[in-house]
Amino acid sequence: MWLKLVQVLLGFLMLFDVANGRLLKFTNVKCMDLPTNAGITKYEYCRLKVVRRNHVELSLKVGLLKLPITNLTTRLQCFQRSDGYRPFMYNVLFDFCKLMGARRYHISFERFIFDTIRKYSNFNHSCPWNEDYMSVEKFALDFTKVNMPVPAGVYRLDFTFYSYGRPLTLTQVFFEKIE
Numbered sequence: 001m002w003l004k005l006v007q008v009l010l011g012f013l014m015l016f017d018v019a020n021g022r023l024l025k026f027t028n029v030k031c032m033d034l035p036t037n038a039g040i041t042k043y044e045y046c047r048l049k050v051v052r053r054n055h056v057e058l059s060l061k062v063g064l065l066k067l068p069i070t071n072l073t074t075r076l077q078c079f080q081r082s083d084g085y086r087p088f089m090y091n092v093l094f095d096f097c098k099l100m101g102a103r104r105y106h107i108s109f110e111r112f113i114f115d116t117i118r119k120y121s122n123f124n125h126s127c128p129w130n131e132d133y134m135s136v137e138k139f140a141l142d143f144t145k146v147n148m149p150v151p152a153g154v155y156r157l158d159f160t161f162y163s164y165g166r167p168l169t170l171t172q173v174f175f176e177k178i179e
């Protein structure tokens with residue numbers, strides 16, 4: 001229990017660490033429809049835009065071709081680059097519909113991530129999913145001040161979406177912490 005809580009807090013702080021000139025920014029994004037997706041998804045775009053120095057916006061859109069979608073689960077896994085990418089702290093599988101639907105969802109890394117993205121996306125309602133796309137528009141990492149000794153480096157967050165256990169898409173977001 002405590003370990004879990006500490007991990008969650010570390011995750012929050014890692015994402016918000018900007019004190020003393022430290023900075024976090026997106027460096028790359030890769031999106032793919034997986035071969036197992038049975039024509040359910042089609043990525044339309046996935047890109048970063050450098051708006052000004054140290055302000056990089058992420059936009060992506062994936063079309064959903066077979067509606068409604070009634071079952072969605074998501075794996076969220078974090079990696080740290082060192083001699084290739086190695087698993088780092090988080091590897092969670094959760095019910096995406098439940099996360100979207102619940103007003104009161106337990107505090108967790110995935111909730112933090114999706115609460116942060118929410119107002120830049122259409123990740124704002126539960127299932128069944130009847131909209132023919134999922135999108136994130138112009139989302140930038142925007143920090144308040146929290147100090148935390150997480151190592152500088154390059155990190156990657158992998159989001160894999162599944163419907164009834166079938167892998168649909170993989171979205172990889174790379175970001176860097178600079179001291």
Ligand SMILES: *[C@@H]1O[C@H](CO)[C@@H](O)[C@H](O)[C@H]1NC(C)=O
Pocket residue numbers: 121122123124125
């Ligand atoms: C969800 O997001 C979409 C796209 O931004 C918006 O049009 C819609 O009004 C939002 N719905 C809710 C319930 O906030």
Ligand SMILES: *[C@@H]1O[C@H](CO)[C@@H](O)[C@H](O)[C@H]1NC(C)=O
Pocket residue numbers: 071072073095163164165
């Ligand atoms: C969604 O599908 C998965 C895999 O079939 C299953 O384990 C899970 O219980 C389903 N979720 C819901 C809410 O029915």
